[in-house]
Amino acid sequence: MEKTEKIFEQRMPDKIDILKKHFPHCFDKDGNFNIEKFNEEIKLNEINLSKESYGLEWLGKNYARVLATDPVRTLLKESEAFNQKEENRNSQNLLIKGDNLEVLKHLVNAYYEKIKMIYIDPPYNTGSDGFVYQDDRKFTVPQLMELAGIDEERAKRILDFVNSKSNSHSAWLTFMYPRLYIARQLLREDGVIFVSIDDNEVAQLKILMDEIFGEENFVIQFVWRSRLGKGGTADQVAQIHEYVLTYAKMKRNISFKRDVKISNGGRERLRQWGQGDSKEDRPSMYYPIPGPNGIEVYPIKPDGTYGRWRVGKEEMKKLISNGLVEFERREDGLFEAYKVIKKGHKTFSAVDSIISGENSSTTAGGSKEVKNLFNGIQCFDYPKPSRIISYLISLIECTDCIYLDFFAGSGTTGEAVMQLNAEDGGNRKYILVQLPEPIDPKKNKTAYDFVKDELGVEEPTIFEICKERLIRAAKKIKSEIDEKIKAKEKEIKELESQLNFGDNEEKIASLEQEIENLKNQDLGFKIFETIPLWKDYLQENDKLTEQTSLFDEGKLTEDDIKSLLITWQVYDGIELTEKPHEIDINGYKTYYIDCNLYLLYKGWKTNHLKALLEKIDTDKNFNPIKIILFGYNFDSKSLREINENIKSYSNKKQIDIDVITRY
Known part of the structure; x- marks a missing residue:
């Protein structure tokens, strides 16, 4: 085996970087290639457990791998009224409501290798934090056998396990694996992920992340002093710390800001x-x-x-x-x-592995922050203080990057990003994902009553607290920015009034630029959410035939079509903050963005095809490379006619235009 690995590296020195990028878990911490792990990875529909190697195995691992590649089962819907508000209309920040695994799958094409930093604070699985594994995917035993490449007995055991609402180590790992797997794909090549965790799962998480990100991309396991005092504990050792596990997409590409x-x-x-x-x-x-x-x-x-x-x-x-x-x-x-x-x-000076003091605050400090924003109401238990997230972001030294948190909680990461931008004039963007997790009135009646009575939400969820915090934090930061602008404008007037005005021109220009940066701060955000795929349209027919439609397309509303457009747009690699242009083709409404033309409505006629070809021929700003059709809204004759004419036109003009029919 050793000889084989050596020959492999000698013959393909230019391919090693590619392997490290796409198969980091096949290299050990010293950069040595493990061909057994590589062979296991490339075997289609086969998981061979007979060859043992160092790693982490648990009952649900096969299932977790299936979840990581299982297609999305939702659509994306825009909160149009909220997004069209003045402060949100041009914002590049995102808050997305939904199961973060579904959301990550939606984002993976549009944000592939675009995220500079990920920070997450997942459930710690302490036994008292309410974590239980729940999954609404309903695989049959034969389906799981085929997808995971396992035998019937193991498939039954796995399905029994995932349906048991367990909070075991295995359940937690099954929950985390697919999310981290997709998260790695979103990171830039110089990207970093920080994961907050405590002693309950840190050992398992370390090995899991070694597997997903590669041992050689482990950066550090920060220790965060999360509490100042020892408290009135009866334990022999007071736990006053937590951890922040840190991994890079490719360690050689990162460098932290140092004093x-x-x-x-x-x-x-x-x-x-x-x-x-x-x-x-x-x-x-x-x-x-x-x-x-x-x-x-x-x-x-x-x-x-x-x-x-x-x-x-x-x-x-x-x-x-x-x-x-x-x-x-x-x-x-x-x-x-x-x-x-x-x-x-x-x-x-090197970055200290212990985070404490002015760089961090404590859990009590995080609670105080939220309480102050919500006028003395404690709406969220144990939020991370924005200071520790600001510190981690500041290590990255990138003022115009995208920062992702897919366990958003109360929205601390969003506030930290806005606050840092206000301090240094940066243009950082955030993407937050939060599940609409119901607030239990028995556990937190204060939060439940606040969301229900003050925010007017009939079914209070954590998402509403996150949304409200971002709004309130933005308002607070806007007030601070206004004060800074006033102070800088006053300073400019004083400099202009001095006799040696010419000597101050450079300083004045710098202050004016700072004011401009402050005025252009992005303090808004756009909201999207996941919704069930074609809810209420599924036919109640156990034996669908080729002639039976999966749903009644006649029930589709304008909002449904818009959700389909957003979902396909992101699938085609276009960011959520990008807005398609509505283009009229001789009375037929289409959407055009980034050389993609979407034909989604009924009513397509031959005259529309003629008008489309004329527009492509005469409009220099209209150059569709892909034409995507919603197949249910086109009859077979129209589909054939579009395909044949576009193909003929492409050949004649010697250009490439693909026609794609989706259902």
């Missing part, structure tokens, strides 16, 4: 002083370097004992070759070596 120190010049001793810094402790750091007059200089301490250098041999060679090592004779006659620090030299 920079610019030197005024000087030098520092190259010999390590501390107790225990001896040759015996670090033999590799004890070696001679060329000193004055060809004398070899060793890191010997003043007491005559063998010490060690601060840097290894290779680093020392670089310092010497760059003339950055100086020597000075000591009182005992030996030479001391110093590293020369040039003026303006930058040194970077």
